[in-house]
Amino acid sequence: MDLAELLTGPPEKAAPRLLGSTLVSDIQGKRVSVRVTEVEAYKGSDDPASHAFRGRTMRNGSMFERPGTLYVYRSYGIHWCCNVACGPEGVGWGILFRGGLVIDGVGVAVSRRGRADSLADGPGKLAQALGIGGSHDGTRLLDHDAQIRLEAGHAPEVVLATPRIGISRAAEKPWRFIEAAPVSA
DNA sequence: AGGATGATGGACT
């Protein structure tokens, strides 16, 4: 199953299968690639924690676009965070990119982050490392000539499901998925 | 290793 097909499904199914895929950004002539290791599912009108719970607005419109559309929002007035829309067009389902590992363009990521560690282990940090901002809202991540793209990778050996982070409503749903290190011998 | 806190802006009641 390819990414386009995967993203036509519900977020709690698609999210864990996005682990191990790669986000690639080509911005200002610089490339950064991040292996996705942490995601969260947000299920639109069925999910009180979702930005799309109350329907489509100016801010969340991208989540209602076709699968593979990037939804970028400002968090706490300071950071940028990004999601990919999934499910049928118009439903407002999405998957938040919550963390990853920089596998290409480390120097660029270090420069953007202003530090040499913790480059993408958080949604705001991941967006900053990739150079993603409000102007990238609506990017079609599955277009081969887009500035920011989502590409297939190799699936992790172990996936853990836990409650989502930083929310107060529907906090019991185990819709956070992380790539875990296999238990060593 | 873990808890508290300030920064800062937009969406919503």
Next chain:
DNA sequence: GTCCATCATCCTA
């Protein structure tokens, strides 16, 4: 006016 899908820094231990 209040609530955030956060982060870095500054404490205490």
